[in-house]
Amino acid sequence: MTSLAPSENLNDPLVTVDGVSFSHGARVIFDNVSLTIPRGKITAILGPSGTGKTTLLRLIGGQLAPSKGQVTVFGQDVQALSVTELYSMRKRIGMLFQSGALLTDLDVFENVAFPLREHAVLPESMIRSIVLMKLEVVGLRNARHLYPRELSGGMARRVALARATALDPVMVLYDEPFAGQDPISMGILVRLIGEFNRALNLTSVIVSHDVKETAMIADYMYLLSEGRVVAHGTPEGMRASREPAVTQFMEGEPDGPLPFHYPGPDYLHDLMS
Amino acid sequence: MTELFARIGRSSLSIFERLGNGTLFLFQILMGLGFGFKRPTLVLLQIWAVGVRSLSIIMVSGAFVGMVLGLQGYNTLVTYGSEESLGALVALSLIRELGPVLTALLFAGRAGSALTAEIGLMKATEQLAALEMMGVDPLQRIVVPRFIAGLFAMPLLAAIFTAIGILGGYFCGVGLLGVDAGAFWSLMQQHIDLIDDVMQGVVIKSIAFGFVVTWIALYEGYASLPTSEGVSQATTRTVVNASLAVLALDFVLTGLMFH
Amino acid sequence: MKITRTMEVGVGLFVSLGLAALLMLALKVANISAMAVTEGYLVTAHFDNIGKLGIRSPVKMSGVVVGRVTRVDYDVDRGQAVVEMRIEKRFSHIPRDTSASIYTAGLLGEQYLSLDPGGEETFLKQGDDLPLTQSAVILERTIQQFLYSKTVQGNGKKKP
Numbered sequence: 068m069t070s071l072a073p074s075e076n077l078n079d080p081l082v083t084v085d086g087v088s089f090s091h092g093a094r095v096i097f098d099n100v101s102l103t104i105p106r107g108k109i110t111a112i113l114g115p116s117g118t119g120k121t122t123l124l125r126l127i128g129g130q131l132a133p134s135k136g137q138v139t140v141f142g143q144d145v146q147a148l149s150v151t152e153l154y155s156m157r158k159r160i161g162m163l164f165q166s167g168a169l170l171t172d173l174d175v176f177e178n179v180a181f182p183l184r185e186h187a188v189l190p191e192s193m194i195r196s197i198v199l200m201k202l203e204v205v206g207l208r209n210a211r212h213l214y215p216r217e218l219s220g221g222m223a224r225r226v227a228l229a230r231a232t233a234l235d236p237v238m239v240l241y242d243e244p245f246a247g248q249d250p251i252s253m254g255i256l257v258r259l260i261g262e263f264n265r266a267l268n269l270t271s272v273i274v275s276h277d278v279k280e281t282a283m284i285a286d287y288m289y290l291l292s293e294g295r296v297v298a299h300g301t302p303e304g305m306r307a308s309r310e311p312a313v314t315q316f317m318e319g320e321p322d323g324p325l326p327f328h329y330p331g332p333d334y335l336h337d338l339m340s
Numbered sequence: 341m342t343e344l345f346a347r348i349g350r351s352s353l354s355i356f357e358r359l360g361n362g363t364l365f366l367f368q369i370l371m372g373l374g375f376g377f378k379r380p381t382l383v384l385l386q387i388w389a390v391g392v393r394s395l396s397i398i399m400v401s402g403a404f405v406g407m408v409l410g411l412q413g414y415n416t417l418v419t420y421g422s423e424e425s426l427g428a429l430v431a432l433s434l435i436r437e438l439g440p441v442l443t444a445l446l447f448a449g450r451a452g453s454a455l456t457a458e459i460g461l462m463k464a465t466e467q468l469a470a471l472e473m474m475g476v477d478p479l480q481r482i483v484v485p486r487f488i489a490g491l492f493a494m495p496l497l498a499a500i501f502t503a504i505g506i507l508g509g510y511f512c513g514v515g516l517l518g519v520d521a522g523a524f525w526s527l528m529q530q531h532i533d534l535i536d537d538v539m540q541g542v543v544i545k546s547i548a549f550g551f552v553v554t555w556i557a558l559y560e561g562y563a564s565l566p567t568s569e570g571v572s573q574a575t576t577r578t579v580v581n582a583s584l585a586v587l588a589l590d591f592v593l594t595g596l597m598f599h
Numbered sequence: 600m601k602i603t604r605t606m607e608v609g610v611g612l613f614v615s616l617g618l619a620a621l622l623m624l625a626l627k628v629a630n631i632s633a634m635a636v637t638e639g640y641l642v643t644a645h646f647d648n649i650g651k652l653g654i655r656s657p658v659k660m661s662g663v664v665v666g667r668v669t670r671v672d673y674d675v676d677r678g679q680a681v682v683e684m685r686i687e688k689r690f691s692h693i694p695r696d697t698s699a700s701i702y703t704a705g706l707l708g709e710q711y712l713s714l715d716p717g718g719e720e721t722f723l724k725q726g727d728d729l730p731l732t733q734s735a736v737i738l739e740r741t742i743q744q745f746l747y748s749k750t751v752q753g754n755g756k757k758k759p
Contacts (some may be wrong), residue, residue, distance in 0.1 A: 128473050150477075157475035168470035172464075185481070230474075240473075253548045381602055384610055392609040395616075431628050496617025503620035506628060525627070530657065534629040542624060 079142060081238055081270045082127055087136035088121060096122055098294040099136070102239075109271040110262050111281045114291035114317065120274040121165070123291075124240045126274070128160060129153045141237070158186055161231030161239040165246060167223035169215040169230070175202070176211040179229045186234060190249045201229040204261060221252030225259070232263060238270040239263070245277040257283055279316055282306070290316060364557045368479055369487050369558070375480040382485040383492075390451040390486070390554075391493030395500070397450055398443060402503050405438060406430060406508025410508035413509070414517050426519050427528035430509030435532060436541040436598060439502030441590050444549035447494060449580035452557035455486055456578040459561030460571035483558050490557075494550025540597045545590065552589060553582045639666065639688045640725040644699040644712075645679040650660065650735025651710045652660060652701055658684045658712045665690045668712060686723070695721040698731035 089097040096119035104110045104168065114120055124130040126138050129145045138145045140156060148156060169178045179198045183189060189197075202208040205225040215223060224244065231239055232298035245253050261284045264271045275281045282302040284287070290298040290305070290313060298305065298313045305313055314320070376383050413429045459482065462468050471478040506528075512517040532538065557578045564574035649671060658666040666686035674681040686693070696717030703710050717731075 125469075130472055132470065154475045154477065162470070162473040162474065163468045164470055164473075166466055168466040169469055170470075171465070182476075185474070185476050294509055353631065385606065386616070387613070388606040388609050392606075392613045394699065395613060435628070491719075493613075496620075497625060499617050499620035503623045506624075528628055532629045534625055538621075538624045538629050542621075565648055 075188065080241065080315075081141065082105055082272070083137075083139040084123070084126070085137045085139070086140060087126065087133040087317070089119070089126065089133050091122075095294050097133070100291070100294070100296055101136075102289050102296060102299070104270060104272055105287070106270055107264075108286040109260070109273065111273045111275060111285035111288045113275060113278060113281060113288055113293060115316070116276060118291045118293070120276075120291065124162065124242055124272070124274055126158060127240065128162065146170060156235060159237045161234070163224065163227050163231050163241045163244055165243040167215070167220075167227040169218075169226055170225055171215050173282060174212055174214050175207065175218070175226050178215070178226060179211075179233055182230065182233045191259060193215065197233065198229075201233055202226075204263075205206075205229045216272075219252075219254070221248050224248070224252075231269065232269075236269070238272065241271065241273045241275075243275055244273060245275055245280045253277075253280055260284060268272050278319070287335055292316075325331040358563075361563060362555070363381040365559050365562065366555055369483055369555075372484045373488070376484045376488040379380065379485065382481075386485045386489030387493055388457065390447075390489050391497065394447060394493070394497060396451045397446055398497050398501050399504055401446055402439075402504035402516075403443065403508040405442060405501075406434065406510075407441070407512045409433060409438075410509035410512030410517070414513055414519065416567040423513075423517075423519050424523035426509070427524035427526075429530040429537030431506050431511070431528045431532055434502045434505045434509075434536070435537050437590070437594070439505060439542055440498045440545040441586060442547060443501045443546060444494065444553055444584040444586040445583050446499060447490075447550070448553045448557070448586065449579055451493075452553050452578050452582050453491075453575045454496050454555070455557040456561040456564070456575045457571060459483070459486075459558065460564035460566075460574050463562070463564060464566040464568070464571055466548060479562075483562065486558060487554050490554030491547065491550050494553070495543050495546040498546035498549075502542055511540070542594050544597075545593055548589060548593060549586050552585045556582045605683060628732065639685045640691075640723070641669065641683055641685050642723055642725075642727045643681055643683045644727060644729040645674060645677055645734050646699075646701065646732050646734045647679055648701075649680045649682060650701055650737060652682065652712060652735065656711055658686065658714065660690070660693075660714045660716065665714070680713065691722060693723045694719040695723055695727070696731065697723065697729060698733065699729045700733035701735035703736070731736050735752040 080103040084100060084102050087097055087100050088095070102112075103316075112120055112123060122131060126133055127140060129138075129140075129148065129176070132146055141159065142154065143152070145153070145156070169175075170181065173181065176198055179201055180194050183194050183197060184275075198211070199208055202211055205228055207222060207225055207229070210218070210222065210226075217227065228244075241260065244256050246255065257280050260271060260273065263269055264284075273281055273285065282305070285302055288299060288302055288305050289296055292312060298308060298310055300308065306317060308314065308317075361451050391549045409430045410426065413426050414423055417423045417425055417429065438589045459468075462478075462482065468478040468482070471481060510521075510524060514521045560574040561571075561583070652668060653671060654668055656668045657664045658668060666684050668682055669685045672681050672683075673679075678759035682699075693714065694717045696719045698717065699714045700713050700715065701715050702709055714729075723729075
């Protein structure tokens with residue numbers, strides 16, 4: 068699983084997003100966005116809701132195609148891959164969906180075992196020990212007979228985390244891992260993501276709007292707003308930044324360069340008409 | 341006026357678009373059929389879901405339809421003094437039309453709607469996207485086994501419906517109304533041909549219906565909007581479109597088969 | 600959903616129930632014996648009019664089905680309809696001079712071909728043509744003849 072693709076070079080960044088534009092109907096989501104995800108690090112992509120952070124993950128996973136620009140993953144142009152190559156690339160990527168996206172007709176054990184059963188021809192005893200190990204790490208080994216409907220949101224996300232790492236991927240993409248979690252689950256998830264990254268020598272991409280938690284574990288941060296990268300740097304550098312858009316987001320101020328109001332005619336104009 | 345034409349144009353364009361997408365979807369299923377034979381347990385699971393769980397409604401409906409045919413047929417035939425032909429009447433109407441058509445309509449309502457809702461919800465809860473990101477093609481893993489199961493279960497269900505319907509007609513005609521049992525079966529046998537009626541009527545028609553109903557149900561689920569409203573609309577569309585398609589296809593097939 | 604024993608048994612029951620239903624439709628409902636008659640021998644008969652007789656109409660002797668009509672055609676040379684029938688193998692001792700008639704079961708029922716055995720010592724064999732035939736009774740024509748003869752009779756009575 069950790070073998071390199073032919074065109075891969077260990078010194079290159081794992082993912083390069085180069086001048087990518089993407090629109091959803093008439094709405095422009097990305098306008099000439101460029102960023103790089105270095106190997107072995109935790110990279111955070113921050114931004115207010117609705118800035119297309121999830122879309123960015125889908126572009127990396129090849130589920131969406133950019134209208135302009137190039138996405139390179141493991142040294143391969145994602146758009147140039149055939150369907151088979153795309154699927155084999157995805158086997159090296161784990162993804163944690165915001166909702167967990169567990170298969171509702173399988174129990175916890177079978178959910179974690181799913182990628183192993185689909186992709187690897189392993190004896191049942193080996194599948195069992197891998198699954199139990201992954202579940203032990205997220206603390207849900209004894210919940211393995213429960214079904215997704217019996218899990219809390221935080222537990223579902225931990226199961227999804229175990230599933231995303233079941234095939235020992237090179238990179239894990241996290242889509243809003245902290246959204247809607249109570250402080251305890253949030254703490255658990257922050258710790259788990261950090262531990263996984265170190266213990267499995269992973270590369271992690273976290274897409275989030277929870278600045279504080281993300282800054283605790285991220286090595287590098289990108290701030291997206293209105294389809295563009297407005298700032299990037301290390302967490303310390305970002306905190307020290309004097310740029311108004313950065314301080315607004317880092318401090319959570321309601322209004323600033325990122326407007327509080329949805330764009331359109333002003334209030335007075337609407338009232339008078 | 342131009343507004344009206346524009347609206348007609350737009351809606352027919354969207355109909356053609358759906359039809360085109362549906363055809364493409366069907367081709368993708370057909371290309372992936374091999375996967376179903378590589379993973380027979382997945383197909384078995386779906387035969388359970390669409391076939392076995394539709395069995396009770398099919399058997400009960402079949403019995404009642406056959407009994408009603410027995411009663412009504414007897415009342416009509418007795419006026420002409422030919423109530424011995426009851427067996428032929430019950431069996432002919434069930435085998436050529438009512439068996440396959442009613443089974444397909446019930447199948448669309450029971451199994452088709454469930455397929456659409458299941459796949460639509462899997463889409464809405466990102467399960468299909470998660471499969472894609474795990475490197476598993478949801479079209480093969482989720483859609484193909486359900487398609488094969490639908491195609492396989494429909495003729496069996498139609499045969500069960502028809503057989504139970506004939507027994508229901510026998511129960512009413514012979515058991516309750518006193519038609520001679522020997523005449524009931526022998527006149528039936530004289531009028532029904534294995535190839536022309538049983539094969540064409542029950543087997544071929546129901547395979548065609550199973551194909552169309554399963555295709556529509558899977559497509560509507562796969563193409564549904566990933567919201568609760570989108571899934572509910574898709575489920576309704578499955579039942580309506582699949583029923584209409586079955587009735588229209590039945591007309592065409594009947595025209596081709598029985599002159 | 601994991602596959603359970605109940606499901607396996609359920610699917611097995613379902614499939615066998617479906618096959619049993621198909622088998623019942625084939626054996627009990629459809630007349631498989633009529634289908635399976637490829638044995639037996641073919642004989643033909645010529646008629647002026649065959650009425651509604653068609654392929655698979657029964658061929659009966661004393662009311663017992665002994666075969667089925669296999670082909671209906673028009674013989675241009677003789678200017679008559681020709682009916683080909685297959686008679687089951689076990690009825691092999693039918694006299695050569697047997698006559699064929701077309702009757703209707705009941706007033707409005709289906710038509711069938713009836714064989715009335717003659718007295719010859721030689722028997723029918725493959726390819727024979729039945730010499731004596733009686734055409735179907737066409738209801739309209741009978742009524743027409745009846746009315747015509749009445750008018751002729753009536754005219755005859757008035758004249759003297």
